[in-house]
Amino acid sequence: MIHWHRLDPAKVERAIKMLIVELCPGTQAIDGAGGDDGQDLRWFSPNGLVIVEVKSHADRLTASRKRKIKKSLENAARHEPVRWELVTPLDPSPAELQWFDSLRASYPGVELIWRDRAWLDGHFARREYLRRMVEGSEYTLLQRAAEFDREQAVLAGGLPDLADRVRVLRARTDDLPTGWKIDFATNDGDTTFTVSERFPGAAAHDPLRFTPVFDFPDDDPLAVETRANLDRALDYGLGCTVAQPYLQRIDVNASDETLRLLGLARTATAAAVELIPDVDRTGLPMPVVVEAVSADGTVIANVQVTVEDRTHGRRGIAVTGFDASKTFALTMMIAKLDTDGWQVTFNLAMNPVDGKYPFAVRPAVDVILALVNGNAIQVRAADTLLGPARPPTPAPSVSAPPMARLVVVLDELQRRYGARFLIPTDISARDLRDLEMILELKSTGRSRWPYRGINMHLWPDRLAEFLQNTEMHRGAILARFDGICMTVAGHEFDLGPVQFHCPHMILSNIDALRAADPNNDPEARWLCAPGEHLTISSVSVEPEVSVAA
Incomplete structure (x- = not known):
């Protein structure tokens, strides 16, 4: 059991961040020294x-802590998560849960989740390096080895000590008087036991x-989804993981002697x-x-x-x-029917696309986007169809997933600009919106500007005159520029001559202009009036600015 209230808060937060990064590869931790803008960590999920x-x-x-958490949520919401x-590391009280539910009501478009102490305890229990990080010397390997009088386990003699210890442990398992042979291996801190017949028929x-x-x-x-995954795994021999709380226990059926020799109980968790x-x-x-394919087979x-x-x-x-980029995964399940014939089911999945070239992933994404519109799927080996379309x-979402939209827009932009670069890992929802605006502008000559202001x-020397002319303070606006460049996700895009x-x-900001020093480049x-928006268009004229009342 971890006594969280006795631990160094800085170490606790660092360890939790490391856990999240491990659970969600690609997560970016934000240095909050200068303000994290409501983001301790950010992850661009599918x-x-x-x-x-x-x-x-x-x-x-406390009330103060709740205010700070609420403020962080307000800042985070601006990023459109x-x-x-x-x-x-706190199991919420009923009152705290009620407070958290009130936050959900304020942000209906954002899924809010509280990962509590029980959740952290479960993950830290399986990760010794995190426990050692937060508990310090109390949990070090040397102290534990000394407690159990196993000096050799600290490998004072190096790799030969490790080899000797493994040989001894393996020999002890081989000497167990049972019909089962026990083997073991370790990987990333986990120990796997393999139980097999000592000889054919021993079982x-x-x-x-x-x-x-x-x-x-x-x-x-x-739970319904997990059960469906389990049934599918059993039906077709696929992989599947079922975790608590849906895994209640494991019943062990064996003789009393075998249970004693293997150190097992009739019921395990x-x-x-x-x-x-x-x-x-x-x-x-x-x-x-x-x-x-469409309904007519096209x-x-x-x-x-x-x-x-x-x-x-x-x-x-x-x-x-898989496709060549290892992004698109197809599982084709073929079931023998009670009557003559076979039933074919297709299951699709998309792996992360970051770090890959958009053109390499585009064919897989085009198939996914085609299926979003309700079309069917078929598989062909040479000229032979493997079952009907x-x-x-499950069917793809009715809207294009952000990952698929990102691949398409980057591929199209890279074709237009004649540049190739890997899909970045830190693309945000705002970046995707900007990229789609740039593509629409380059494709059609105009697009809706994704921001409300200009x-x-x-x-x-014209500031005073500008402030006195109230007709310049509101009305229609047309602004032309001979060239604009936008930097999105670390890459620059030249929009060329445009007008807003x-x-x-x-x-x-009229009050700020009145108080401004004219020599400081005012x-x-x-800002757009309520219900209005800016339109950006490609032009080929000299830059000028005009404002009409």
């Missing part, structure tokens, strides 16, 4: 921006069966159970083409996929393949 707020509070939330998470004389017991409430959407596929690669790999988009794995389950087989399961420098237009704008800022 569904959009996720912002995480980390607090070390291990006791009740799809999800905002509060992570703190019949010394049965050993592990039966996980699950509970999937019908009113829990995640575990954080999760994982089904590992038994892969059959006979006759593989095999190239196929995945096609998105092929709208296609992507080359290499089938690499085959698995077997209680209902049928599943084959899994069917909708994928700034223009004023001639110092809005039928009704209001000068928003700058006026106009």
